[in-house]
Amino acid sequence: MAREVLISDTVIELAEPARIPERTFVGRAEELQMCRVAWGVRPDGTDFIDSDVPPLSFRLEGAPGLGKNEIVYEIARRLGLPLYIIQGHEELTPEDLVLLLTPNPKAEYSDSVPALTLRASPLSTALYTGGLFFFDEINRVPERALSPLASVLDGRQYIYSAMAGINIGPPNQEARKSFRFCCALNPSLSNAGHVLPEYIEQRTLPVIEIDHPPFEDLHQIIQASLDPSPDFLSAFTEWYQQEERADVSVRQAIALMNYAMSYEQQVGGAKLGVLQKVSSFILGRKS
Ligand SMILES: Nc1ncnc2c1ncn2[C@@H]1O[C@H](COP(=O)(O)OP(=O)(O)O)[C@@H](O)[C@H]1O
Ligand SMILES: [Mg+2]
Structure with missing residues (x-):
């Protein structure tokens, strides 16, 4: 052209x-x-x-x-x-x-x-x-x-x-x-x-x-963009419910899972524990 x-x-x-x-x-x-x-x-x-x-x-x-x-x-x-x-x-x-x-x-x-x-x-x-x-x-x-x-x-x-x-x-x-x-x-x-x-x-x-997507969509976006193991996805769901972080954006959720997956692979630890640990420095403190 x-x-x-x-x-x-x-x-x-x-x-x-x-x-x-x-x-x-x-x-x-x-x-x-x-x-x-x-x-x-x-x-x-x-x-x-x-x-x-x-x-x-x-x-x-x-x-x-x-x-x-x-x-x-x-x-x-x-x-x-x-x-x-x-x-x-x-x-x-x-x-x-x-x-x-x-x-x-x-x-x-x-x-x-x-x-x-x-x-x-x-x-x-x-x-x-x-x-x-x-x-x-x-x-x-x-x-x-x-x-x-x-x-x-x-x-x-x-x-x-x-x-x-x-x-x-x-x-x-x-x-x-x-x-x-x-x-x-x-x-x-x-x-x-x-x-x-x-x-x-x-x-x-x-x-x-444009508001927060429903959790099912967030779940599916993470699945599609990072392809985590089923265990890790369950841990994410559990973390999300426990922490009541409905304010997390799609971009933050992807970054959180990305980091948690790498962290688990390189440092180790239980998946839910890793999510809890890394969420404080990915998301900052809950407002
Ligand atoms: N509906 C969606 N389907 C798949 N991925 C999405 C969807 N919405 C957001 N994302 C992902 O979330 C991240 C942030 O989205 P983006 O469109 O850049 O947000 P904004 O423009 O509102 O800041 C991107 O990495 C994008 O791929
Ligand atoms: Mg934008």
Whole structure:
């Protein structure tokens, strides 16, 4: 696929899609359904519904490690479409959402190669190619950096580069129809003063809350990702019930089991005892 394109007479290099981990996805039927309805995806997840109703840009909200990214990955896996991701952070600038100017290492050896390359951001690339786009941790981004999103999310479906003085949007109807936007945030950050500006909040709906999965799903995720012995899985179940650690996230539970399994193998000890021992330094103290 040609990664270099000409937009308004400007040569631009497109971004690479995200590499989605191959993984067995567990549960979350209701959350997936809510996302698919927003995006106009068929119930089996494999294609878009042929409709003129514009898709909605859903927002996943939940504490870290509960599976927000994984839900977006699963939707992209099922659709078989490239997924482009921007990771939100405090230093992000408006132009980071659009175009980046980077030195071209090949220019050193040739006069005919320009010294600088214009690179499309993951968002610009998704807009141009009609890909799926995921803005992770969007509430960590300073408010002014989000301003280019207004034209992306209000139906105009393009983004303006102040640096190049051009709009980047879909070059054809096909790309226009398949572009999708979603985002995720951890709402506890918002209590610390990081709130989304009202116009972004209203353009990233519906809000889909991602809570702790039921224990059976957690059990199955651990089984699928670490393949522990049945004894170790039983010990985990026992530990979970005994300690009443319903606050443990999926990511923490995987790390805990990973560490406990290695610990048992290398140091030894009874499985439940090992879990009790290592949980204090994997999970910290119970709050
Ligand atoms: N439904 C799920 N099926 C399989 N693995 C999951 C699921 N949800 C979460 N995980 C695993 O838990 C970990 C954290 O998930 P992630 O999506 O990164 O959380 P978040 O984005 O909410 O911080 C990942 O390693 C992921 O593989
Ligand atoms: Mg995440």
